[in-house]
Amino acid sequence: MKTSIVVLIFAIGGILAHKVRYDNHKLYRLNPKTNEALEQLKQLEENDLEIKFWNDLRGKNHFVDILVPSEKIEEFEKFVRGFEIDLKLINTNIQEVIDAEKTNKRSTGMSWTAYNSLETIVDWMDSLATEYPDKVTKITVGKTYEGRDINGVKLSFNSNNTNNAVFIEANIHAREWITSAVVTWILNEFLTSTDAGVRNLAESHDWYIVPVLNVDGFQYTKTTDRMWRKTRTPYGKCYGVDPNRNWGYHWNEGGTSKNPCSDSYLGPAPFSEECTRTTSKYLSTIADKLIGYIGFHSYSQLLLIPYGHSPAHVENYDQLEEIGLKAAKSLAKRYGTQYTVGNIVETIYIASGSSMDWVKGNYKTPVTYTYELRDTGRYGFLLPAKQIIPTAEETLDSLVTMFEEYDAQTKQI
Numbered sequence: 001m002k003t004s005i006v007v008l009i010f011a012i013g014g015i016l017a018h019k020v021r022y023d024n025h026k027l028y029r030l031n032p033k034t035n036e037a038l039e040q041l042k043q044l045e046e047n048d049l050e051i052k053f054w055n056d057l058r059g060k061n062h063f064v065d066i067l068v069p070s071e072k073i074e075e076f077e078k079f080v081r082g083f084e085i086d087l088k089l090i091n092t093n094i095q096e097v098i099d100a101e102k103t104n105k106r107s108t109g110m111s112w113t114a115y116n117s118l119e120t121i122v123d124w125m126d127s128l129a130t131e132y133p134d135k136v137t138k139i140t141v142g143k144t145y146e147g148r149d150i151n152g153v154k155l156s157f158n159s160n161n162t163n164n165a166v167f168i169e170a171n172i173h174a175r176e177w178i179t180s181a182v183v184t185w186i187l188n189e190f191l192t193s194t195d196a197g198v199r200n201l202a203e204s205h206d207w208y209i210v211p212v213l214n215v216d217g218f219q220y221t222k223t224t225d226r227m228w229r230k231t232r233t234p235y236g237k238c239y240g241v242d243p244n245r246n247w248g249y250h251w252n253e254g255g256t257s258k259n260p261c262s263d264s265y266l267g268p269a270p271f272s273e274e275c276t277r278t279t280s281k282y283l284s285t286i287a288d289k290l291i292g293y294i295g296f297h298s299y300s301q302l303l304l305i306p307y308g309h310s311p312a313h314v315e316n317y318d319q320l321e322e323i324g325l326k327a328a329k330s331l332a333k334r335y336g337t338q339y340t341v342g343n344i345v346e347t348i349y350i351a352s353g354s355s356m357d358w359v360k361g362n363y364k365t366p367v368t369y370t371y372e373l374r375d376t377g378r379y380g381f382l383l384p385a386k387q388i389i390p391t392a393e394e395t396l397d398s399l400v401t402m403f404e405e406y407d408a409q410t411k412q413i
């Protein structure tokens, strides 16, 4: 009762709240050429939270995409020109890209030619459980601060599948809409595809699939702010923790911010967030069944291996790199999309407290990857809906190879 009142209040708040607009906000790609320039950009990221860094600062000679509000453009360009930083304008009005995105109406049902609402995704998963009662079971893996359920499905074609399950998580970062779109498309293929490779993948493992983990944040991207990343827990005058910096394995060991207003705020304590705490509890109940944990993010076209807190290689790094490279090769076949494979620290930058690291660190789950899906920056988080199916197709190609390779290796032992 109490929960439903809270949800109702937030729902009304969501309807009444004004949508955040990004008129004439410009997206730049910067490339710092010296350590000094890199340091200046770090300071800028810390000190001016109205200027939004879309990726982590990786080092000199690595690009970073930055969204600048219209009223700050002159000041920003002057600042950048003061240092050795290459500057490229990628988009002159991000609001136009947001307006061009299509969000599906609930009444038209699930679609992969538009981005779906939270309600459409949940309704669709409910309908799968009805349509495939012997294969699909609805699961609730946790709760959110605003009292919503974190929903997913368990998919099992074969009751003899034991201890070979794979957990798939998407939209832990709210604005990365392509991730839940891809994951739901793959789930649909698992149920309907007649391709031999897909059938084998779907049927030889049990699947736990959670398309939207950060439910409050995702809903907020739909009602209020398309560019929201974090949870919606209030901390002082700001909201939200980065839920992929909040897990209790080497938490607070770099790549995070202690400022509650920052997009990478790690939270006051590990598992401070209802969604990470409750999901981790759920995972601990099925951990002994899992051979795989795959997290989906966007963007950058990367296939990442744990860990994010240290460059030290994880115990089965060589195996994960070998399988990852083969998976990336498969991914490239269909549309030529190129992925980089490697561990988080060496490929991007230090980023501690992720869900994948917590699973790997605690349970030594063998197949652990994080995808950073399309693209490499033209649209960034605002990938046009017409790219949903191509992105999903190539991603599924890579998953088929990934588990074919892993299963073949483990059978040899």
Ligand SMILES: [Zn+2]
Pocket: 173, 176, 296, 297, 298
């Ligand atoms: Zn992300």
